[in-house]
Amino acid sequence: MLQEGHFAVTAEIGPPRSCNTEFVRRKGSLVQGYADAFNVTDNQTAIARMSSIAAAAILQQEGLEPVVQMTCRDRNRIGLQSDILGAAALGLTNILCLTGDHQSFGNHPEAKNVFDLDSIQLIHTARMMRDEGRFICGDEIKVRPQLFIGCVANPFADPFPFRVVRLKKKIEAGAQFVQTQCVLEMDRFRRFMEMVCAEGLHEKTAILAGVMPIKSARMARYMQKNVAGMMVSDQLCERLEKAEDVPKEAINIVVEQINQIREIPGVRGIHIMAVAWEEMVPEIVRRAGLYPRP
């Protein structure tokens, strides 16, 4: 999709906090056909859930194209490399490498964390396994995993000038596609993309801008004040506060954002994070004029 130059659409599916395969299938069927690939989150916000590889395998059986998210919080380099091989063996070759939220956010704050590797080192490792057929230790991999390697970028974190440097490092390490933190403050994102384009990074990787429909004004204000690494514009909060039909307004906002993002040079697609609101994905994609998918 990206190679053919289409404006890509990806969406996110969170596995359940149980081994309910039906749940995964149901979530998949809600969004099937409305995006080109579907990120399957890895114990997101440090809450124990069905593994991303297992949920991705179920979605793949249903005909969806999954992107397996992998964080560095819960596995050391042995576990991560093993899971890369396992995922690839199941045909799950899209992987997205992240550092991972700190365990203090989740339901096991007493846990030990790992962070043997960081996200950049994980990208580097995946690329080495694929291109050089080697583990980190140098041992040979006879059948190499055919991976499509992705990363995330957060234009809203600090220090701002470092955000482009970090993205550059990720690309240098091997990231072929990038999904950004959700854009809820358009000016900052525009400035970020200007810096990205000035460095020519948009030509070396495919950048997908994250978008998120926000269900309520309260949630918007909460995210504005309390969620580390997020920026939410006042204008957006005010629009939700004034709206009569809030969910409808939330979708209007996302659709407008997508239209604005499509005008920004260097952006090759969008990534929709409709957390616990997956059923809205079809409407968003339709109204943004991105349906049917090519």
Add this chain to the structure above:
Amino acid sequence: MIIGELKPLNEIAAKVQGYKRILVAGCGGCVTVCQTGGAAQAETLARLLALTLDEPKTTVEWISPTRQCEWEFIEPLREQVQNFDVVLSIACGVGVQAVAELLAGFPVLPGLNTTFMGMPVQPGQFEERCQACGDCILDLTAGICPVARCSKSLLNGPCGGSQNGKCEISPDTPCAWQLIYERLELMGKLENLEKLVLPRDWSRSRDGGPRRMVREDLSLDDEE
């Protein structure tokens, strides 16, 4: 220095329950500096325990060797414990283990939680600085340790949770990488952050198992 915090009194009291003659052992080293396990705290703890333990005829006394982590300073304990049933050490974990080894078989209980290696950044406020990872990189990070001070021990710069100078885990925790960034900027060395730092060798850290250092020049050589 090593920082430690006394365990809550009720927890300590529960540990020594049943012992009639208790010797509280402070330490004149690090925990004296952070005023949690020194002579003064040993004395106070001995008094509080005597009041707290309602067993009749419980005696609680205290001592405080210069340091609990060296044989020469704790050797006298062999004699001193003769009239006691238990030692409650409020040294760091190194001290507790040294005393337990010296008195092998005699009950030695910890009264203090060893928390970290750090320093008083201002009076009454202690912060972690080093994790003894065994492979110092402070030259690359402007003298600020990301292994000890970044919540995820990251090596390639601030993660996406860094905002307004704070770490994602709490608004009270400075982001170590923000501090590193600022100091590198001050030094005109921001390019340090552009280099890819590859997976590191953690085997020199705790992960490689308990560590030891041998210095031949300081060893006693019996063969000569």
